[in-house]
Amino acid sequence: MKNWSIIAEGFHKEDVTKHESIYSLGNGAMGMRANFEEDYTGNTLQGSYIGGVYYPDKTKVGWWKNGYPEYFAKVLNAPSWIGLHIKINGEVLDLNTCTEVKNFRRELNMKEGWYERQFTVTLPNGAQIAVKALRLLSLRYDELGALRYEITPLSSEVTVEIESYLDSGVKNNDANWDELFWNTLEVEAAANNAHILAATKKTDFKVLTFMQNKLFVEGKALEVSSKQNKKDSYIGLQYQVALKKNQTFKIEKYGGYKTLSSPDAPQPSYAALLSTTDAFESLLKMQKEDWAAIWELSDIQIEGDDKAQQAIRFNIFQLNQTYSGKHAHLNIGPKGFTGEKYGGSTYWDTEAYCLPFYMATKGAEVARNLLMYRYNQLDKAIENAKKLGFTGGAALYPMVTMNGEECHNEWEITFEEIHRNGAIAFAIYNYVRYTGDEAYIKDYGLEVLVAIARFWAQRASFSAEKQKYVILGVTGPNEYENNVNNNFYTNYIAQWCLRYAAEQVEVFKREAIAQEELQQWLHIAQNMYFPYSEKYGVYLQQDGFLDKDLKPASAIPAKERPLNQHWSWDRILRSPYIKQADTLQGFYFFRNHFTHEELRKHYEFYEPFTVHESSLSPCVHSVLAAALDKKEEAYALYLRTSRLDLDDYNKEVHEGLHITSMAGTWLSIVEGFGGMHVVDNQLHFKPCLPAHWRSLSFKVIFRGQLHVCKFVN
Secondary structure, eight states: OTTTEEEEESOOGGGHHHHHHHTOEEOSSEEEOOOOSSOOOSSOOOOEEETTOEEEEEOOOSSOOTTOOSEEEEEOOOOBOOOEEEEETTEEOOTTTOSEEEEEEEEEETTTTEEEEEEEEEOTTSOEEEEEEEEEEOSSSTTEEEEEEEEEESSSOEEEEEEEEEEOOOOOTTOTTOOOOEEEEEEEEETTEEEEEEEETTTOOEEEEEEEEEEEETTEEOOOOOEEEEETTEEEEEEEEEEOTTOOEEEEEEEEEEETTOSSOOOOOOHHHHTSTTHHHHHHHHHHHHHHHHHHHHOOEEETOHHHHHHHHHHHHHHHHHOOSSOTTOOOOTTTTSOSGGGGOBOTHIIIIIHHHHHHHHOHHHHHHHHHHHHTTHHHHHHHHHHTTOOTTOOOOOSSBSSSSOOOOOHHHHTTOTTHHHHHHHHHHHHHHHHOOTHHIIIIIHHHHHHHHHHHHHHOEEETTTTEEEOOSBOOSOTTSOSBSOOHHHHHHHHHHHHHHHHHHHHHTOTTSOHHHHHHHHHHHHTBOOOEETTTTEEOSSTTGGGSOOOOGGGSOGGGOSGGGTSOHHHHHHSOOBSSOSHHHHHHHTGGGSOHHHHHHHHHHHGGGBOOOSTTHHHHHHHHHHHTTOHHHHHHHHHHHHTTTTTTTTSOGGGOOOHHHHHHHHHIIIIIISOOEEETTEEEOOOOOOTTOOEEEEEEEETTEEEEEEEEO
């Protein structure tokens, strides 16, 4: 089971927040960090999250510029339902204050979709108990979660006081103005059930947080009446039980969220299930069945490398916990349901990195939902462009969004990282060539492509000196360069977008698009400028790149890495160091446009300057290294992307997991070591397995057909 589980043994206070991220659970509609159910007064980042529920936290900047978004959207820390206040002989159970903690063990079972924690403790009053807690978020009923918490006294009989509670008085750790984001509307309880109705401020998402408790001693149900502890934004149900030595008390707690303003139909009722005495075991059985169905299609098997095997399964597991494809109004945030950083919003990561995983493992319908998410926000993208001075239906998709509005508050990103528009168009192309669903372009995609092409046609300007079209004042994927001219990747994907949009207009004969406009798009594309070095035989990342002090990243002292934590921003901007694949991002997307020798030259020129301080970087380099038969390099980069969180490379996993880069991990296996690529609408494979791997197996759905792939060294 070691390749199917993430296990940590021993209680170390410094690891608590890190493990809260790694052992997170989700079901596509909601998720939670692996916070303790019982009280914990040590360092912790409390976090439960609901898909699509956010708050427009007013932007906090030192000065305002025209076009700035008014808010930065934040995924909200939702009302908590897992909490248990526990006293043993009057002493609060708190691992931060216990006299001794022994046999502490966590397990995230990825095969079956549950998280378990167990330990034995001695409390300050001398009481010794063993605790075992198991938790799941149901895939079958994605409004519902369940936990089972067991207490066994080890030294003598004890009195257990337990208060199972709901709390809507929660706040975000990253709140700009330190305010609460929820208004509590209703707090109710009856018998062993309770709920809180709360609404978000400004956005008015109404959420019903609920719980139901069942109590047992030695497996026999207890008929114990509860005492209510009711406050303005809190409801607790209190119980007291006397236990003999080695008797086990168990509470089963069922809870979750009903988003009353959700645009989706309600899930099937689970009320009948919860009325049964074996409800928890039934939910656990369903969970195992549902995860087995997911793994049947999405599992990757690596023989000969346990570390690589565990890592890829962890990445696949988290991707499936984050996005199920059931809800068309949801998307994939860089941290998923594991933390607050990046606000839980949608970035270009979805189109550039995540879409292929969902196409190949879940099929066209789920992938189509990701494209429809952008189509449904086209009006907002046109509005975003209009705010920046673009006209005629030109669209600029946001860098960061919840509902289609731009909500990123750094100017060099909001105004300049416009290559995100190209990723939206490329995703449409990628989806159609992969699924064969050309009707999507006819019915939806073409409108998006035309609006994006109109943006590029206006954003490019003609240089009389160069007699070429240039794109000035941009930030490429390498965010360690701001406000540069003629970023290769941006210019290249703009050129491709203009040509692809014009081609699709001709294919589908849209009379509303004037031929003069199409010819202008093609004229700009034909005459796009790309900085090039004859000396090195490579396209330059941007104008002036060779003016930098071209020392390789290997020359940077280890104590100064990562750069963004040790160098001033001024120093970073003047350096040649590349945060993530930039020019090579273009070579990754458009490999068929370049020769093998061109790829080799560009990889060998840019890789030495790349510091991989974005989670999205190693995967692209791993795929390209494998294509160049650089097996050892590809493998080292794969480990870096696949174990980024498990091994906490960047010392930041306490903030949450890097969910969207996990899709890049899948790419590094399937497109890298498996060598899968699409040429002329057909799948091709050119495997390049690390020397110590005995075999690699995976499945992909391509144009409605399931392909079972196995490569043997």
